[in-house]
Amino acid sequence: MYSVLFVDDDTALLEMMVQLSKRSSTLTFDPVPSAKEALQHLSEKTYDAIVLDYDMPEVDGIAFLKVIRARGDTTPVILYTGVGGERAAIEALNNGADFLIKKEDDPRRQFNDMAEMVKKGVERRHSGRALGTTQKIIADMINFSSDASFAIDNEGKVIAWNDAMEQLTDIPSKTILGKGDYAYAEPFFNRKKKTLIDLVFATDDELREQKYMVVNRVPKGPIIAVTTGLKPDGEKWTVWMKAMPTFDSHGNFIAAVGTVRDITSTIKDVPVNQESPDSAVQKALAEFSEEPSEKGIFDRLLGKANAYYKKGVHLFVKDLNYRAAIEAFDQALKIDDKLAYVWNDRGLCYRALNEHSEALKSLLRAVELDPENLELLYNLGETLEMIGVLYMSNKYLESAVKTFQMVVNQMPNNADAWNHLGVCMKEMGKSRESKFYFERARDIKIWKKDTPIVPKRDQYR
Numbered sequence: 001m002y003s004v005l006f007v008d009d010d011t012a013l014l015e016m017m018v019q020l021s022k023r024s025s026t027l028t029f030d031p032v033p034s035a036k037e038a039l040q041h042l043s044e045k046t047y048d049a050i051v052l053d054y055d056m057p058e059v060d061g062i063a064f065l066k067v068i069r070a071r072g073d074t075t076p077v078i079l080y081t082g083v084g085g086e087r088a089a090i091e092a093l094n095n096g097a098d099f100l101i102k103k104e105d106d107p108r109r110q111f112n113d114m115a116e117m118v119k120k121g122v123e124r125r126h127s128g129r130a131l132g133t134t135q136k137i138i139a140d141m142i143n144f145s146s147d148a149s150f151a152i153d154n155e156g157k158v159i160a161w162n163d164a165m166e167q168l169t170d171i172p173s174k175t176i177l178g179k180g181d182y183a184y185a186e187p188f189f190n191r192k193k194k195t196l197i198d199l200v201f202a203t204d205d206e207l208r209e210q211k212y213m214v215v216n217r218v219p220k221g222p223i224i225a226v227t228t229g230l231k232p233d234g235e236k237w238t239v240w241m242k243a244m245p246t247f248d249s250h251g252n253f254i255a256a257v258g259t260v261r262d263i264t265s266t267i268k269d270v271p272v273n274q275e276s277p278d279s280a281v282q283k284a285l286a287e288f289s290e291e292p293s294e295k296g297i298f299d300r301l302l303g304k305a306n307a308y309y310k311k312g313v314h315l316f317v318k319d320l321n322y323r324a325a326i327e328a329f330d331q332a333l334k335i336d337d338k339l340a341y342v343w344n345d346r347g348l349c350y351r352a353l354n355e356h357s358e359a360l361k362s363l364l365r366a367v368e369l370d371p372e373n374l375e376l377l378y379n380l381g382e383t384l385e386m387i388g389v390l391y392m393s394n395k396y397l398e399s400a401v402k403t404f405q406m407v408v409n410q411m412p413n414n415a416d417a418w419n420h421l422g423v424c425m426k427e428m429g430k431s432r433e434s435k436f437y438f439e440r441a442r443d444i445k446i447w448k449k450d451t452p453i454v455p456k457r458d459q460y461r
Helices: 011-022 035-044 061-070 086-094 107-127 131-144 163-169 183-189 204-209 279-288 292-301 304-318 322-335 340-352 356-369 374-391 394-410 415-427 431-447 456-460
Strands: 002-007 027-032 049-053 077-081 099-102 148-153 158-161 213-217 223-230 236-247 253-262
Touching: 002 011, 002 035, 002 107, 011 027, 011 107, 027 035, 027 107, 035 061, 049 061, 049 107, 061 077, 061 086, 077 107, 086 236, 099 107, 131 148, 131 158, 131 253, 148 163, 158 183, 163 183, 163 253, 183 223, 204 213, 304 322, 304 340, 304 456, 322 340, 340 356, 340 374, 340 456, 356 374, 374 394, 374 415, 394 415, 415 431
Parallel strands: 002 027, 002 049, 049 077, 077 099
Antiparallel strands: 148 158, 148 253, 213 223, 223 236, 236 253
C-alpha cells in the first residue's frame, strides 16, 4: 500500500478522499489543509507520493512544489487542479510535478486515477524514467485545451494531438502520434516543412524567412505569429499559430507545444491601409504577403483596430462619453470582431448607461472569445450580479456566483471576487455562505495577499 500526503484546503474533499482510501488496498492518505502543515509533515515523515492542490491560500501548490524540489525532495507529486489550460500545466511541468489531474465531479474516478498515477510515479522514481512522466503532463495540458493544439518532443516527433486538432485537420491522433520529419506540417501547408513549433528558438529574421509575421514573442516563452498555408485540398488559408518550448525542472528542453487557429474568414474582408507611416514596415509586409488579398491582415496587425480601441478607451475613461466610446469600439470590431477586450469595454459602456441587456450581450461575447481571461469573467460576474440585484432574480445571481467562482479558482487571492460572492449569497438569503465569502475577502486583505485584476485598457490610458 502506498502512503500519500494529500494537501488541499477543501476539507470536505479531504474527508471524502480519506473515506475512499479506507476502502482501498492501494492508497492510504494523510490529509492536511495547508501547504505549511504539509511541509511540517514532510519534515517528520516520508511518503510514496504527494497529491497537491494547485489553488490554496497563503502558499499555493506551485510555491510548495518549488520549496520541496529546492530541498532535493524527489517524491512524486500529482498536482490536483480545477484550472485547465496551458498555464497550470506549464507551471507544473517546469517546477517538477510528475502528473497533472483535473478536478471532476466523480470522486471515485478521481481516486482511481490518482492510484494509477501514484503507482507509475513510484515506479519511475525508482527506475529513473522521467521522460514519460513529463510527456504525460504535456499530453494532459493539450487535452485540457479547447484550442487546436499539439506537441512534439525534442526529436521532432508528435507526442500529443487533441480533439480540436483532429477536427481542424481531419487527422485522427492515432495516425499522427509518433510521427516526425515534419509530417505534422502537411495539414497546414500541404507539404513537409518547418512550422512555428519547430522555430521556437529562431530569431525574428529566421521567422521572416520562413514567411511568419510575428505578432508577439516572450523570451524563453511563447511566440505568436501569422502565416499563410495550403490545405490538402489545395485551398489557401491564413493561420494564427502560437508555439512555446517546455523544460524540465533542470532547465532542459524537452518538448514544444503548438496551437493553431484558422483566421481566414476573420481577415478576408478587412480594408487595406494604403498609408503606412513606416514605409520600411510596409515593404517588409509586402515581401511577406504573396497574395494581394492577404494584405488586410497586416492592416490589423499594424494597429488600425487598436487605434480605434485606444480612442474608445479615452472617450470611455477620461471623457465619460459612453456613446462615442461605443461608436469607436464598433469601428474596431468592424476590422476585427474577434477582439475580446473591445467587446468587454463596449459592454461596460452599455452598463454605465444602464442598458443591461446590451451590456450582457457584449460581455458574454467577450468571454466566449477568451473564456479564461479573468478580467472578462470578473466584469461579466459584476454585470450578472447587478442585474440580479436590480430585478431580484436568483437566476442571474446564481450565474454571477458561478462566474466569480471561476475567477477565484484561478486567482484565489482576489479579494474583490470573494466579496462579490458574499454579496450574491446575501442577496439570495444564504447568510451562512455569504459570511464565509466575506471572511475570505477580509482575510486576504489582512494577509496583504490581494491580487487585483488590472484592466487591459490601462495600457491605453
